[in-house]
Each structure stands twice: as structure tokens, then as C-alpha cells.
Amino acid sequence: MQTNKTMTELQTEVDTYISQFKEGYFSPLAMLARMTEELGELSREVNHYYGEKPKKSTEEEKAIEEELGDMLFVLICFANSLNIDLQEAHDRVMNKFNTRDKNRWTRIEE
Numbered sequence: 428m429q430t431n432k433t434m435t436e437l438q439t440e441v442d443t444y445i446s447q448f449k450e451g452y453f454s455p456l457a458m459l460a461r462m463t464e465e466l467g468e469l470s471r472e473v474n475h476y477y478g479e480k481p482k483k484s485t486e487e488e489k490a491i492e493e494e495l496g497d498m499l500f501v502l503i504c505f506a507n508s509l510n511i512d513l514q515e516a517h518d519r520v521m522n523k524f525n526t527r528d529k530n531r532w533t534r535i536e537e
Contacts, residue, residue: 434514441503452508462501469494 432440445452453461472491475482482488506513
């Protein structure tokens with residue numbers, strides 16, 4: 428497995444995987460439902476690890492890292508299905524944070 432993949436490489440890898448199936452990408456609404464489901468699973472893991480609700484002894488052990496990976500996969504599928512370049516979307520968001528919100532938070536003094 429290659430490390431340090433670019434966002435474009437991640438999107439291409441997911442697209443190559445999905446493109447091998449006749450069904451292709453799910454509809455945007457179904458994709459949003461999947462993302463919500465994965466977020467729920469991530470929330471459950473975070474709650475078990477950091478919250479007040481320990482796992483039952485009968486529950487399967489899952490890692491937060493795995494759940495974040497599932498979220499990322501579905502997010503990339505969602506973006507790909509709508510022809511959204513996540514690198515461009517990220518750049519726009521970072522520009523917003525670096526301009527509009529540049530004085531919003533207390534900076535660490537050097």
C-alpha cells in the first residue's frame with residue numbers, strides 16, 4: 428500500500444474500485460444516508476473510547492481509525508459521484524479560514 432497519496436490519487440483509486448461494478452455510485456441521497464450511518468459508527472467508537480459508555484463484552488472491537496477510513500471512503504464516493512474535486516474544495520475552504528476567519532481564534536505566541 429502506497430503512503431502519502433494525494434487527494435487526486437485517493438479519488439482515482441476509489442473511482443477505479445467503484446467502476447468495476449455495474450451498479451456504480453449510489454444516488455446522492457443514498458450516499459448521504461451511508462455517510463450518516465458511518466458517522467454513527469464513528470460516534471459510537473469515540474463514545475466507547477472517550478465517553479461514559481463502555482463496550483459490552485459481546486461487541487466487536489473496532490478502531491476509530493477504521494471508522495474514519497470508512498467515512499473517508501464514503502465521502503470520496505460522494506464527491507466522485509457529483510464530480511467534485513476534493514483538492515479544489517479543500518483549497519477553497521482553507522482560503523476561507525486563512526482570510527475571513529484569520530483572526531477568529533487566539534494564536535499561539537512564538
